Amino acid sequence: MSNSLRIGIAGLGTVGAGVVKILAERSTHLTAACGRPLELVAVSARDKTRDRGIDLSGVRWEDDPMALASAGDIDLVVELIGGSEGIARELVEASLKAGKHVATANKALVAHHGTALAQAAESKGVALNYEAAVAGGIPIVKAMREALAGNEIRSIHGILNGTCNYILTEMETTGRDFADVLKDAQDLGYAEADPTFDVGGIDAAHKLAILASLAFGTEVDFDNVHIEGIEKISATDIAFAKDFGFKVKLLAIAEKSDDGIVQRVHPALVPEGTPLAAVSGVYNAVAVDGDRVGHLVLEGRGAGEGPTASAVLSDIVDIARGLIVAPFIVPATKLKAPARPLMEAHKSSFYLRLRAVDRAGSMAAITRALAEASISIERIVQRGGKGDDSGRLPVVFVTHETDESTMARARTLLAQHEDVAGTPLMIRIEDGELR
Ligand code: HSE
Numbered sequence: 001m002s003n004s005l006r007i008g009i010a011g012l013g014t015v016g017a018g019v020v021k022i023l024a025e026r027s028t029h030l031t032a033a034c035g036r037p038l039e040l041v042a043v044s045a046r047d048k049t050r051d052r053g054i055d056l057s058g059v060r061w062e063d064d065p066m067a068l069a070s071a072g073d074i075d076l077v078v079e080l081i082g083g084s085e086g087i088a089r090e091l092v093e094a095s096l097k098a099g100k101h102v103a104t105a106n107k108a109l110v111a112h113h114g115t116a117l118a119q120a121a122e123s124k125g126v127a128l129n130y131e132a133a134v135a136g137g138i139p140i141v142k143a144m145r146e147a148l149a150g151n152e153i154r155s156i157h158g159i160l161n162g163t164c165n166y167i168l169t170e171m172e173t174t175g176r177d178f179a180d181v182l183k184d185a186q187d188l189g190y191a192e193a194d195p196t197f198d199v200g201g202i203d204a205a206h207k208l209a210i211l212a213s214l215a216f217g218t219e220v221d222f223d224n225v226h227i228e229g230i231e232k233i234s235a236t237d238i239a240f241a242k243d244f245g246f247k248v249k250l251l252a253i254a255e256k257s258d259d260g261i262v263q264r265v266h267p268a269l270v271p272e273g274t275p276l277a278a279v280s281g282v283y284n285a286v287a288v289d290g291d292r293v294g295h296l297v298l299e300g301r302g303a304g305e306g307p308t309a310s311a312v313l314s315d316i317v318d319i320a321r322g323l324i325v326a327p328f329i330v331p332a333t334k335l336k337a338p339a340r341p342l343m344e345a346h347k348s349s350f351y352l353r354l355r356a357v358d359r360a361g362s363m364a365a366i367t368r369a370l371a372e373a374s375i376s377i378e379r380i381v382q383r384g385g386k387g388d389d390s391g392r393l394p395v396v397f398v399t400h401e402t403d404e405s406t407m408a409r410a411r412t413l414l415a416q417h418e419d420v421a422g423t424p425l426m427i428r429i430e431d432g433e434l435r
Pocket of ligand 1: 135163191303304
């Protein structure tokens with residue numbers, strides 16, 4: 001009997017083709033590294049005729065990906081279809097049930113069903129590996145599962161969506177509009193099939209929910225992630241932030257306090273000179289704070305063929321070597337109940353941009369309204385000029401530390417204020433943990 005690890009791949013998009021290439025081009029090295037050959041037995045994808053620039057001669061083609069789950073000659077199913085439901089979920093569930101190892105890049109699937117899938121994998125003694133689901137080429141899952149096991153993790157701060165980071169960086173360096181830059185990111189192949197998952201913060205939230213479970217030993221809890229996207233961030237905000245010494249980033253944060261765990265994804269002002277502020281373009285980064293190791297930052301490409309395929313290979317190699325660990329470090333039945341949503345109690349200082357009517361006394365009236373809402377102001381900046389078509393000028397306030405509910409009340413008051421047009425835009429300022 002062959003001692004090779006027999007692999008079936010479902011999904012031959014950018015990442016699937018990348019995995020096939022590595023298996024072929026690094027075959028000699030991988031066989032030596034694993035002590036056994038990695039054998040691509042079968043593949044399944046939607047379109048058999050498409051030229052993907054890969055050699056599939058000698059590899060069985062299955063029109064139905066579910067055939068991989070039932071095939072007697074496959075040990076490991078690599079799921080690269082995507083989506084939290086439908087065929088991807090059915091394939092992973094059926095493969096685990098059939099006692100096959102699974103490696104997946106599917107963050108939505110793991111974020112929504114990770115705990116149940118982990119239980120299914122553990123009951124069969126097989127692997128459920130998902131390195132490629134979080135932060136592309138950065139080996140953060142492996143680091144959390146293995147290298148950081150001696151730590152109690154206090155917090156995770158991540159830049160987990162390459163598309164958003166690319167857009168914000170381009171807006172900063174070129175002054176171009178959000179929509180224009182999003183189109184570039186799509187053309188470059190970074191964005192999800194539905195780009196609202198990227199810009200709306202959902203993709204980063206999928207990844208954060210997975211990391212939070214690894215960090216805190218809790219069930220994967222996507223539903224309790226507070227999510228805001230970058231759609232409302234303008235080049236004006238990026239310019240103001242720069243004047244104040246900050247970069248605008250979409251941050252994904254999971255942190256533990258005495259009250260519980262908060263998981264949040266939102267745009268944030270990050271002080272220049274800190275590691276996360278320096279992460280630009282499609283790069284991702286994860287900053288982990290562990291009680292023994294202290295602050296640790298891993299940075300790398302978060303999307304694209306090579307980095308994501310690299311992560312899938314890490315999962316495959318572990319399985320070939322016989323390194324089968326509980327998907328979320330501790331057995332799934334021992335994961336603690338989901339993290340509670342604690343966003344209302346969260347405190348920070350805030351950037352608040354509004355459009356003020358250009359009349360004598362308007363600024364005094366607005367600051368009075370903020371004082372009535374118990375908001376203490378650290379800084380006010382008004383840009384000169386003629387204002388917009390209605391004569392309204394952008395004004396930015398930076399507040400002292402306050403909590404979310406106080407800020408929400410203040411924004412409601414300001415939105416109704418006669419000297420303010422529209423609802424003020426709010427961006428949280430994150431500085432404490434990042435220095
Ligand atoms: N759309 C994702 C991103 C791809 O932009 O980061 C990797 O998950």
